[in-house]
Amino acid sequence: MLHWKKYRPIDWALVAIAVFMPFLPLVDHNGGHINVLVNAGIYMMLAIGLNIVVGFAGLLDLGYAAFFAIGSYTYAMVASPQFGLHFSFWPMVLISAFVAAIFGVILGAPTLRLRGDYLAIVTLGFGEIVPQTFLNLAKYTGGPNGISAIDQPKLFGYHFGLNPLPYYYLVLVLIAFSLIVANNLRTSRLGRAWMAIREDEIAAAHMGINTTTAKLAAFSLGASFSGLSGVVNASLLTLVSPDQFKFNVSITVLSMLVLGGMGSLPGVVVGSALLSILNFFILPQASNLAATVGLHIDFTSYRFMLYGIILVAVMLFKPEGLWGSEQRRAELKESDITKAENAEYEEMPRETV
Amino acid sequence: MELFIQQVINGLSLGGIYALIALGYTMVYGIIELINFAHGDVYTLGSFFSIAIIGLLDASGRLHGVPLLLVLAVALAGSMILCGIVGVLLERLAYRRLRNAPRLAPLITAIGASFILENIMQLWRGPSPIPFPSVVPNVTWHFGGVNLSSNEVLVVVMALFLMAVLQIFIYNTRLGKAMRATAQDRDAAQLMGININMTIALTFFIGSALAGVGGFVSGIYYGSTWFYNGFEAGLKAFTAAVLGGIGNVAGAMLGGFVIGMVESLTAGFISDQWATVAVFLLLVLVLIFRPSGLLGEVLPDKV
Numbered sequence: 001m002l003h004w005k006k007y008r009p010i011d012w013a014l015v016a017i018a019v020f021m022p023f024l025p026l027v028d029h030n031g032g033h034i035n036v037l038v039n040a041g042i043y044m045m046l047a048i049g050l051n052i053v054v055g056f057a058g059l060l061d062l063g064y065a066a067f068f069a070i071g072s073y074t075y076a077m078v079a080s081p082q083f084g085l086h087f088s089f090w091p092m093v094l095i096s097a098f099v100a101a102i103f104g105v106i107l108g109a110p111t112l113r114l115r116g117d118y119l120a121i122v123t124l125g126f127g128e129i130v131p132q133t134f135l136n137l138a139k140y141t142g143g144p145n146g147i148s149a150i151d152q153p154k155l156f157g158y159h160f161g162l163n164p165l166p167y168y169y170l171v172l173v174l175i176a177f178s179l180i181v182a183n184n185l186r187t188s189r190l191g192r193a194w195m196a197i198r199e200d201e202i203a204a205a206h207m208g209i210n211t212t213t214a215k216l217a218a219f220s221l222g223a224s225f226s227g228l229s230g231v232v233n234a235s236l237l238t239l240v241s242p243d244q245f246k247f248n249v250s251i252t253v254l255s256m257l258v259l260g261g262m263g264s265l266p267g268v269v270v271g272s273a274l275l276s277i278l279n280f281f282i283l284p285q286a287s288n289l290a291a292t293v294g295l296h297i298d299f300t301s302y303r304f305m306l307y308g309i310i311l312v313a314v315m316l317f318k319p320e321g322l323w324g325s326e327q328r329r330a331e332l333k334e335s336d337i338t339k340a341e342n343a344e345y346e347e348m349p350r351e352t353v
Numbered sequence: 354m355e356l357f358i359q360q361v362i363n364g365l366s367l368g369g370i371y372a373l374i375a376l377g378y379t380m381v382y383g384i385i386e387l388i389n390f391a392h393g394d395v396y397t398l399g400s401f402f403s404i405a406i407i408g409l410l411d412a413s414g415r416l417h418g419v420p421l422l423l424v425l426a427v428a429l430a431g432s433m434i435l436c437g438i439v440g441v442l443l444e445r446l447a448y449r450r451l452r453n454a455p456r457l458a459p460l461i462t463a464i465g466a467s468f469i470l471e472n473i474m475q476l477w478r479g480p481s482p483i484p485f486p487s488v489v490p491n492v493t494w495h496f497g498g499v500n501l502s503s504n505e506v507l508v509v510v511m512a513l514f515l516m517a518v519l520q521i522f523i524y525n526t527r528l529g530k531a532m533r534a535t536a537q538d539r540d541a542a543q544l545m546g547i548n549i550n551m552t553i554a555l556t557f558f559i560g561s562a563l564a565g566v567g568g569f570v571s572g573i574y575y576g577s578t579w580f581y582n583g584f585e586a587g588l589k590a591f592t593a594a595v596l597g598g599i600g601n602v603a604g605a606m607l608g609g610f611v612i613g614m615v616e617s618l619t620a621g622f623i624s625d626q627w628a629t630v631a632v633f634l635l636l637v638l639v640l641i642f643r644p645s646g647l648l649g650e651v652l653p654d655k656v
Contacts, residue, residue, distance in 0.1 A: 125633035305472035311465025
């Protein structure tokens with residue numbers, strides 16, 4: 001049910017932008033812009049997927065790019081001259097998502113009983129192993145050169161080719177689909193189980209939630225979104241190589257979540273849109289602007305400085321993010337009781353050791 | 354056999370560097386249960402500071418006048434103090450406010466802090482590798498087909514010496530006792546009159562200063578460094594800390610040497626490309642089968 005009063009003008013602005021997006025190419029005929037938007041869209045899909053793991057279930061996954069790599073390579077291997085296979089794009093979207101999900105289970109099953117911060121490091125290690133393995137298995141993956149001349153999708157006899165426009169609509173449809181799926185998951189029984197685990201895992205287990213199954217579901221569902229984005233990415237670039245899936249991809253997506261608000265779907269959309277605008281428009285423009293006044297600073301090479309500042313500043317001052325949910329805010333801020341206790345301690349007389 | 358002994362020697366010196374970094378991870382995790390993600394970058398900063406200090410002394414033409422040992426001592430001490438200060442600042446600015454927040458929050462700020470430090474180093478010295486001034490004469494001894502260099506001996510001796518000092522500090526001084534008490538139960542320690550904030554800051558100072566030593570000796574050992582050096586080294590050192598049993602000083606040392614060995618033996622007998630994969634695979638396996646590490650105690654989850 002819709003509660004009209006709950007919506008702020010800024011919510012309506014977001015809806016208006018979303019409604020306008022399909023008509024944008026009618027106004028903006030610049031292929032470069034459309035191409036940038038497609039890339040931004042792929043990141044948005046990644047962010048929606050990572051949000052299931054980090055935002056809904058509260059599991060910090062620092063190796064998310066690994067599943068992106070697995071999805072990309074799965075499609076690249078069966079739809080390129082590499083092995084002479086040319087499977088169709090559409091079933092491969094589902095199959096690659098499924099393969100990524102299986103790898104999510106393989107990694108998740110043994111590691112999910114670990115405490116949260118250990119999980120972060122294991123996933124980080126996994127994120128390092130996967131691209132390195134693709135690099136080392138040169139016989140199958142083309143090593144550092146990767147796999148090129150990947151097939152592009154065909155729809156009812158229409159070739160996508162190198163024109164970004166069909167990809168634009170494909171990504172829009174996939175984002176809409178992902179948002180609907182993620183929103184349904186959030187309000188489902190499983191989604192509520194995730195929320196309980198996120199808030200207090202021990203209490204959740206005592207309430208009869210099978211925490212391992214629920215966490216595993218989050219992990220593999222998140223991975224499947226990443227695999228799906230990987231297929232789109234591989235066919236768009238017609239090239240995959242190990243250096244596309246480094247740690248910085250995982251961190252970019254995580255920064256998007258943190259900025260917008262972990263666990264909040266509008267937050268994820270806003271966060272990923274803002275960072276993409278920054279990445280693809282503002283930083284290159286700033287470098288150009290600096291060049292015209294004679295300063296040769298490449299601002300784009302310092303984008304990770306900006307991500308670092310975002311991660312620190314948001315966590316310190318607005319942990320629920322720009323568009324976070326009330327609930328997450330309550331969880332992430334220290335409770336008033338703890339605060340009062342601390343204040344009491346601070347006032348106590350003490351001798352130095 | 355010769356290859357094996359050679360790789361063991363390489364592994365020990367690699368391991369000495371990992372061990373020095375791992376000590377910082379393990380001390381900080383022991384006291385506030387935070388994976389200080391930026392610690393690897395503090396280690397790189399150690400190399401940067403050492404290079405800067407040696408360069409400064411060299412540029413002013415005093416390097417030829419004063420004994421080499423004095424120059425190195427000043428560089429080492431400077432790097433330790435500066436890294437220690439960076440560590441304390443990190444704790445004060447990025448972590449202290451979040452001490453009572455859910456564990457996800459300080460971990461994310463730690464990742465952010467790591468990226469900020471890396472970029473500061475990139476701004477400072479650019480993105481390419483920076484040579485470490487070759488002021489230390491490197492003597493190599495040959496035993497049959499096995500080579501042993503003085504730098505390798507330096508790394509291992511330095512690591513063992515500092516671990517011994519740290520062990521004595523933690524178990525035989527008042528401040529060490531305060532650190533152990535804070536690690537065990539922060540609230541109770543506070544009630545006993547221990548200044549918690551000071552103790553945690555001290556822990557960060559010592560851990561980061563040790564990373565500074567690591568940066569100094571790794572600079573001498575490898576002969577160069579770059580701003581992104583600390584990411585992988587930090588990850589491997591963290592693996593070492595976990596392998597040894599996080600929170601355990603002797604464990605961090607043992608873990609460091611084991612990781613160094615695994616890396617160099619894989620590189621020697623399988624292939625260079627798989628060395629990193631082997632280390633991370635070991636991390637995953639340890640966390641799955643023995644999350645408390647080799648020397649760590651098994652602790653129940655805190656409710």
